Amino acid sequence: MRGLRAFLAKELLEIVRTWRIWVLPGIVLFLALGGPPLAMLTPRLLESFAGSQPGVVIEFPDPTYRDAYAQWVKNLTQIVVFAIVIMFGGLVNGEVRAGTAALVLTKPLARPAFVLAKFAAALALLVGSVALGAALTWGLTLAVFGQAPVGELARATALWLALGTLLLALMTLLSVLLRSQAAAAGVGLAVYFLLVILTVWEPAVRHTPAGLLAAPAQLAAGGAPPLAWPLATGALVSAAAVLAAMAAFRHQEL
């Protein structure tokens, strides 16, 4: 695909030079910073709150590193997901509206390469941010709980990244199909809530990407959720969404 390398280099440089370097990594690192201390303090806070009520005694088990890991993954699913949907709703249509797409696509830059480069750079930002956040979570968990097995955190984080990649791929497609960032983000949120609703139906959890929503937290908590089908279908849908975005953009008038 002609122009892919040059345009990908531009995308990566743009991330470093603009606000993008601060937003997603900032959110992720903020959540990583707060996760382990929150996991440590939450049971104590709840116990003291319950103890202030006459006649109420609630005892929580002592928190462990698994609570910190579960908090980390829960934060990713509940907060970072929305950041992805809102930020990347303008991934492609933002350049179309700004007129930069019209300027660069009259040069020998293949339109599929334009879309693929934008997706790849956004994915690099997502993976990099989450990897940094995971490393920070691990360090803080070790400091707070004295124990932090790398493998469990890495598996849960990698599994969440499969969900993040799926959402990013869907947002790439929506940002091609819809000319407005707000519209793309709105539809993206609707798709996400559809996935959430699907999680109440066991066959969907076992056999569709909806299974990727709860699985990372279950994995972080020491569970063994079904992974093969959710991962396989998630990867399939992600690839299909990116390919569809590339194909749709090829025929779009700018």
Add this chain to the structure above:
Amino acid sequence: MTAAIEVQGLVKVFGRCRALDGVDLTVPAGSVFGFLGPNGSGKTTTLRILSGLARPSAGRARVFGRDVVGATNEVRADIGYLPDVPGYYGWMTAPEFLRFAGRLFGLSGRVLESRVEALLDLAGLRGVTSRVGGFSRGMKQRLGVAQALINAPRLLMLDEPTSALDPIGRKEVLDMIATVGGRATVFFSTHILADVERVCDTVAVLGAGRVLVQAPIGELKRRYHDGNLLLEVTDGADVLAARLAHEPWVTGLQRRGERTLVLTVTEMDVARRAVPAAVAEQGCGLVRLEAGEVSLEDVFVDLVGGGR
């Protein structure tokens, strides 16, 4: 020689609006070609199709003999294009943007650097270290022309490059276009007729989605606009006016004072010979006979004015 641009029966429909209604156009290679038309006449749509940003509803468009539909990389490699409202990455500097544009054409190393340096000089942007986001409109347009030249294109297409610029900005961009004129075919759209008269050798006038006329500027002036002749005689202006009013090449006649007539004529060469003969025939003394200059604006208004 293959024409730089050949357009045949180009149609573009947006919903119920027929933006282009069968455009036929040939841009000779090596020309500086002005694409004229009032706002909304279809200039930008034509350029967008030629640059591969839009697809025609019907008809054909070729650049150096290659079909632009699907805008193959071979076609794009020959074209430099500046849209009417160019969008830049505001976080880049001018040299960075030119390098990025060059890399999209596969340029690298010394070739790329030497072109970037030369184009920064041409655009008057050497030494400008601020980001493009802080550039004035004129600086952005000059950068726009420069980025369109990074691949040393055979065809430079500019969409309204001087609109919304102040006189100095306009002069700078027109100077750039004039400089390029000898090296590449330049095809630029505008509704600023003074710009066209200054740098173009050939024009096409677009109106209501069709090319109304295409010709070298001089020929267009001769062909499409009646000339004016100012005639002053010593006496007998009334008799002379009655005599000339019957000539088939006279389309208008006005009196200005006792001894002066203003003739509007279709064939200036014929009028220049016939009027002195008529003056002599009537026994009048000739004081002054002057041909009025016809501007491109006169031609333009004649062609598209009635349709607006």
